[in-house]
Amino acid sequence: MQDPMLPTTQHTPTTTLAGAAFIAADAARVVAPRFHKAVALDQDAANVQSATLHATAHGVYEARIGGALASTSVLDPGWTSYEWRLNVQHHDVTEQVRAAGRDVEIELLLGNGWYRGSLGFESADANYGDEIAVCAVLEISYADGAVQRFGTDDGWRAEASEITRNSLYDGQTIDARMRSAAGRELPVRAVEVDRSTLVAQTAPPVTRHEVLRPQRIWTSPRGRLLVDFGQNLVGWTRFTVQGTAGEAVAIRHAEVLEHDELGTRPLRGADATDVFVLSGDVDAFEPTFTFHGFRYIEVTGWPGELTEGDIEAVVVHSAMRRTGRFECSEPLVGQLVSNSVWGQKGNFLSVPTDCPQRDERLGWTGDIAAYAASASFQFDTADFLDNWLRDLHAEVAHAPKQVVPAVVPNVLKYAHFGEDFAFGELGATAIWGDAAVWVPQALWTAYGDRARLARHYPAMVLHLESVERALSPGGLWDQGFQFGDWLDPDAPPDQPAAAKADPAVVATACLFRSASFAAEAARILGETDDATRWAALTERTRRAFTAHYVAGGRVRSDCATVYALAICFGLLDDADRDAAGQRLAQLVRASGFRVTTGFAGTPFVTWALSETGHIDEAYRLLLERECPSWLYPVTMGATTVWERWDSMLPDGTINPGDMTSFNHYALGAVADWIYQVVGGIRPVEPGYARVRIQPVPGPGITWASCSYDAAAGTIESSWRVEDGRFTLDVHLPDGLAGEVVLPGGRVEQVGAGAHRFTAAWVAQPTA
Template identity: 70%
Template sequence: MTTAPVDDIALAAAAFLTADTPRNAVVRFRTVSALDQPRDRITRATLHATAHGVYEASLDGEPVTESVLNPGWTSYEWRLAYQTFDVRGQLAAGSGSELRLELLLADGWYRGDLGFARANANYGDEISVAAALTIEYADGSQQTIATGPEWTAEDSGIRSSLYNGQTIDARGAAGPLEARVTDIDRRTLFPQSAPLVMRQETLKPMSVQLSPSGSVLVDFGQNLVGWVRCTVQGESGHEVTLRHAEVLEDGELGTRPLRGAAATDVFVLSGGLDTFEPTLTFHGFRYVEVSGWPGDIDLDSFEAVVVHSEMKRIGTFECSEPLVNQLIHNSVWGQKGNFLSVPTDCPQRDERLGWTGDIAAYAASAAFQFDSADFLDGWLRDLFVETEHADGGIVPLTVPDVLKYANFPDGFSLPWHRATAVWGDAAVWVPQALWHAYGDRERLAAHYPAMVLHLGSAERDVSASGLWDLGNQLGDWLDPDAPPEDPAAAKADPSVVATACLYRSASFAAEAATILGADEDAARWRRLAETTRAAFNQHYVDGGIVLSDCATVYALAIVFGLLDDPDLARAGDRLAELVRAADYRVTTGFAGTPFVTWALSETGHVDDAYALLLERECPSWLYPITMGATTIWERWDSMLPDGTVNAGEMTSFNHYALGAVADWVYQVVGGVRPAEPGYSRVRIQPVPGPGITWARTRLETPRGVVSCEWELVDGEFTIHSSLPDGVEGDLVLPDGSAVRTIDGETRWRCDLR
């Protein structure tokens, strides 16, 4: 994609084309146009395109871009991204005085029957596409070829659904259609800013096996998101079917967690050598069941194509414990799979929605692992417009909020019309994570209005007591002690969770307002934070014991700064007691999990934090790894020790939220912390604990590369750190001594015996 400024009127000449087709049918629009001048006189050629749906554009039979699933998923009612591609080289490499421009159009997210529980949510009944090719010649003249009523349309023979998969008939198109012009609100158009979705890498199969029922199962060895590309030859009209799933259960493809998503691709052979690649859908899978394959399976005929939004890997971590290294691997792959146009909860079942609570929990980890600034900035702009247009300025549970169009069956509902802690707090916590990671003041300013809306909506549910104890809450979602059928039935009182979250959000909003020079706002949010803190302590804290007396409420109270000594020390001790009493099994859900190890280490219980991290029995972070996990699971026990899948209706094997402990691993075990936003000043402070004897951490910050390596041998601690040019830092050693460091390398040691 070009980085040059985009002409906002580029699509003015382009009509939005549609055709009357059944759901899932993929339309091909085409035009053949004469070039005004020979190709060697072309000095510039640019294609602008977008769609309600997803499109693929080609010139003279070749794709114009390596990106896929364009234009991605945004809040289409108010924001529709258009893409700009430099195609001069492609035109120059062609031949002849005519060019052929084609556009494939599929339902994508716009008309994808999205959601769960048979929601079948859609933005509209009609998909459409628009494109304009602008060609400039050496003499300064210009030619524009744009979508219009003269274009032809045909059924491509492809059927595509994001949830159900793709059918490709290699024998050709199914028949002509009538192209007609429609229109959209063109005020929604804006130039692409978030990174495009790209093919990132390919994986070859590890093995092929027969299931007990005789099905052929191909194992790619890694739970991933994308599709399978395969090459096959057989009789014309013969069908090859690929079904995808993340796990095996009883040796068979484990499709029950997919719920209503068929996740099935069908390839109809031409009779020659065919290569199939279903680029208008995507799946979350490790295993593929292959049926109808002509002859014996040849693993060289298959490769898994990994697909996600373009992101640069910036943070790495490695330590002496292989299971922790695998945990970080799983977190990284969970982010890859769920950062596909929007930050989704899961990539495989009939859902794949931008749940705000998941990214609220995970944003800090995400911002360390990959440069997520552009990706999350685009999503936060959707969050703002969704919130701005919602009744009461309430942050939706999902962004983009397609679920407002859901057709849920009677008796099913969600707390749509009230502010929700953690989920709504994404409006504050995600910008907070981005601010600390990248220090971009301009983007902080862009994200601040959503903070204002969220806090305003939350204030309406604050009772006269000063507590956020009105409205509906999801609380400490997926507490491992909650029954499978009721994931909100947590030990933590939901009002304690909500009030703690309100304090954190109000505190950062006050900080953001101060940075931005909004002094009146800053005073408002400081008052809200102060009154919330006072109410929390008055109603929920008694001698350091927090109401509902479970790990999550202590973690939030400690890490968010709600307690003063001696209550802080007592709460830390009580948290450690609870963690030990649970034999270091995890007892927290979405709300508490990102903070429980922080709360332990910050109150002097480092050994307990390490023991909690390193526990292997269920529920724990390492239990899934002992069960072969290659991504983070949605539930601590998504798979039970006997190899059966959790009986709940809601379980996936690629959910990053509970992997939010990675942030603590990077900063506390790894020792790389931002002392000031964007790492303009760095704090190197690894805190060793039992079970890990060395760690290496590297982060490419906006100021350059920061690294920290440490080792503990027979009580002697050694550290080697490096800071970018012009960056100062503070090196805090495990014995409590501190050293001010300047750019470059620093080596130090201390005796911990």
């Protein structure tokens, strides 16, 4: 067929691909087909003013123009709720087209990605479809105003590429021998795809970031060649090597060692192994159709001696600008914050996932509900989480019961779980479902974007309406399944939901928080009837909670989580709040300052202590090193936040539970408290339009420094206690005003520029 000469159109998702077909090839499921087309320019390449490649896929694609990569992004088009939202990318390929000359070769390499990824745990084998396909248009504009366009159609050719196996969970095989010889030609077909799903990509692309070299290479007791990159990361390895043609180098990945060998049991069903078949020449390998969570690799088949200069680890995640930084006198706390940052990088890969290494890597809503505030201080998450919330709304709006699913995108609706595993369609759930409200709340606080708040508000409504249908006549959320205080450290390893906190107490408290912010959002957006409705639900929930669950300042189930939620969400009157704070501090002391909370309580327990005047207990809880605690994993060498408080036991063995990850950010949600209370930077108005600098020193930390890059510029807070004096240095950018609150309660109004304050400070005994 002739190249389709397509009409000039505006760059909108539905029109930039107009006239181009989604094409598929008849290839084995594990093989990545390469589509290609040679096209001729109407004019000399020097006359090319601009060239853009518009592309998307069911699957993931990698595009080349004249042999050069079309983009620095990887794993395009990313993962969205494909049934309703398929991202279209627009790659500037002007330089590639000019370099290619009059005859341009367009190549599209297509892999399974998330679309046909056999995703999920318990052998769920969840897929969006059985066939992957790609669609692209190369649009060239010349200096004289002429436009030429080339689109995919069934006249393109395809062949089996050197990628003979590709899977997000299992890894990728590349056979370099197939690079120098044409692969087996494959039939090409045009396939039907619902083009109403095409949307302009607003989320940041997935790109390469840091490159890490080995810190150690050695032979294990079993004779395995192991490499330590020194940091638990997400991405892949790459290297250049020469060896005998047909021999293979295999790289298996894991996050930890156990008994001085690669600790692969937490991977469960994920093989996490890349294989590189050598051509006999000098071969360069980089597996870009998969990703792994790892610090360690096991290498087999390496020709000769492997040295530190031979191999590197490439860090891969969605592009995000770092906005928050923190340092302090206690190195372990500094490492904890670093672990939180690295955990976010590893799990913010197209969607906010639970973990990046095992047979899961799903967008669990409960994890990001707990962590969104911390995430939005550390990095600019505005576009990333906005994109995910669009998927959440689509999933809820199209769900039969309009309930927020446990994972977004909800690929688990296509799962094939066995009869012995009952997951099914859950009803409304606290925390997990509350992500529809709490994540927008975190974004509103961090960025103050009214238009995006309006976009996210309909999902809040759907969530609250689903909860209203689940309430008992008395207004309690005590019906149906709840994850509750997930991964309470006192729960048995095989029963992560068996928490001390009554799940109904947790759920009802969470409803109060969600209804409260929904009422606030409705007022901001001018939805007066809704504001009244959600305010009434807020008050009804408060009355039900206090009537059924509170007596004399004691909250039902009498554990740290229920007090933390009741205090932080504002459910208690002054007398009960004071009593609850006293009881929480007592429980924390009785635990030996070890953590006793799970997903529900952990983001709030230090807040509840410090806000009720128990700052010493909050600091001691933060600084405890024995298991379970935030610093215990750090003392065990962790470089990311663990899923369980004891993912690795003190004897160096991996937790016996079937669900153990060493890169889960949810329990790192204490970072929000560290930034605001230890670091002292607190937003007074949404988007940090006005700021409060209020660090509260406590035992065990003698200085801290914190900064945040707000829209107005960089906010800095740095304090030190020495010889009974507290010294605070503050810097606010131009156009930003705020207040400084010093120990003892003195308040100073400040404007842009540098300021220094001092106050008396008396250290409290730590015993």
